[in-house]
Amino acid sequence: MTLTVPASTLDYFGIDSLIDEDTRHLQAAVRAFVDRRVRPHIATWYEDGQLPARELARELGELGVLGMHLTGYGCAGTSATAYGLACYELEAGDSGLRSLVSVQGSLAMYAIWRFGSEEQKQQWLPRMAAGEAIGCFGLTEPDFGSDPSGMRTRARRDGGDWVLDGTKMWITNGSIADVAVVWARTDEGVRGFLVPAGTPGFTAPEITRKQSLRASVTSELVLDGVRLPAEAMLPEAAGLSGPLSCLNEARFGIVFGALGAAQDCLQATIEYARTRQIFDRPLAAYQATQLKLADMSLELGKGMLLAMHLGVAKDAGTLDHRQVSLGKLNSVREAIAIARECRTILGAAGITLDYPVIRHAANLESVLTYEGTSEVHQLIIGQVLTGHSAFR
Numbered sequence: 001m002t003l004t005v006p007a008s009t010l011d012y013f014g015i016d017s018l019i020d021e022d023t024r025h026l027q028a029a030v031r032a033f034v035d036r037r038v039r040p041h042i043a044t045w046y047e048d049g050q051l052p053a054r055e056l057a058r059e060l061g062e063l064g065v066l067g068m069h070l071t072g073y074g075c076a077g078t079s080a081t082a083y084g085l086a087c088y089e090l091e092a093g094d095s096g097l098r099s100l101v102s103v104q105g106s107l108a109m110y111a112i113w114r115f116g117s118e119e120q121k122q123q124w125l126p127r128m129a130a131g132e133a134i135g136c137f138g139l140t141e142p143d144f145g146s147d148p149s150g151m152r153t154r155a156r157r158d159g160g161d162w163v164l165d166g167t168k169m170w171i172t173n174g175s176i177a178d179v180a181v182v183w184a185r186t187d188e189g190v191r192g193f194l195v196p197a198g199t200p201g202f203t204a205p206e207i208t209r210k211q212s213l214r215a216s217v218t219s220e221l222v223l224d225g226v227r228l229p230a231e232a233m234l235p236e237a238a239g240l241s242g243p244l245s246c247l248n249e250a251r252f253g254i255v256f257g258a259l260g261a262a263q264d265c266l267q268a269t270i271e272y273a274r275t276r277q278i279f280d281r282p283l284a285a286y287q288a289t290q291l292k293l294a295d296m297s298l299e300l301g302k303g304m305l306l307a308m309h310l311g312v313a314k315d316a317g318t319l320d321h322r323q324v325s326l327g328k329l330n331s332v333r334e335a336i337a338i339a340r341e342c343r344t345i346l347g348a349a350g351i352t353l354d355y356p357v358i359r360h361a362a363n364l365e366s367v368l369t370y371e372g373t374s375e376v377h378q379l380i381i382g383q384v385l386t387g388h389s390a391f392r
């Protein structure tokens, strides 16, 4: 390890020594993809509120990152840690890119892979792994986000069919999805349904005017008398534990991903501070700057060590979902703090899209809220520590 101005803060921590060689190659391939395909365009995509998601999905499919930690059906079958490190690299590009991959692999594909029938798996998973079909995951509703148990979307039986009515809100990939995994209340509890795009009564208008995660499609899902055959239901998911287990998969990716955004901020800021001259000296040579950089690097490295630890536990099959809350809360909270502190070092330049910092900072506001808000994860941790649930 060379400690003379390391290329990445994590080199200083020697994180690479915790990663096996195959995984390092995979991580490098994702980083190269982001450098080539995303970095040159992301500021424009963000400013325009656009992401060429269909095109990117096919390329991400070729790269092998869609549903990469799942096995069979064209999925790569990597370790959970490798998936986390891929999320880290993708989110260093943009949280919107990582969201595209997380929702596809950890929410939509995982739901089908874990709870679907063999026919459903055969029909959707190989195309989704290749990026030829895009999925979305509809749990949140306009009046029920943190408390999905209150959901109003209903599925009722009509002869052999199901008929769905309701509205889902804030759904990533909604308007571009070929298939929506929709969770609805039935007489037998919450069940999941696969709703193909174009089904009569199903529309997915895009939510506009977002000031965060602009390079990501976010939509409403409107279900107005949507008639589905009996086989559209996911047979193995009964109750809220189904969708919650999917969220847990995606949260795991965020534990790593948010730190990728923080690393990108920090790297851009160190480079800036080394060249920016203030009062005849580089900004990086001032103690005030170095104290900030040291503290941010420490939080980033500590967060990554926790992420790697959770990765090892997940790969060993011993990870408890409440431990994921520790990582999600810590990574996103520290990443947002790092992005804001980096912004101060960049001065006025920090408010433009010429540097990635303000974009990451704005994106991380969404990441703080989705997949369980920071308060929800604090409550999960509080319950573990005290034995008392403070949700209600």
Ligand SMILES: Cc1cc2nc3c(=O)[nH]c(=O)nc-3n(C[C@H](O)[C@H](O)[C@H](O)COP(=O)(O)OP(=O)(O)OC[C@H]3O[C@@H](n4cnc5c(N)ncnc54)[C@H](O)[C@@H]3O)c2cc1C
Pocket: 103, 137, 138, 139, 140, 142, 143, 144, 145, 146, 147, 169, 170, 171, 172, 173, 213, 218, 366, 369, 370, 371, 372, 373, 374, 375, 376, 379, 390, 391, 392
């Ligand atoms: C860009 C984006 C993409 C998203 N993508 C998806 C998606 O693909 N699929 C999907 O289903 N959802 C998605 N979501 C929705 C997301 O999961 C919800 O926004 C999130 O669960 C919070 O719900 P809410 O926004 O309704 O906030 P609320 O639940 O209304 O929470 C408001 C505030 O109350 C706090 N709070 C909640 N409960 C408690 C409590 N017991 N005690 C104290 N405080 C509490 C919250 O922490 C928060 O600060 C997305 C959201 C965003 C912003």
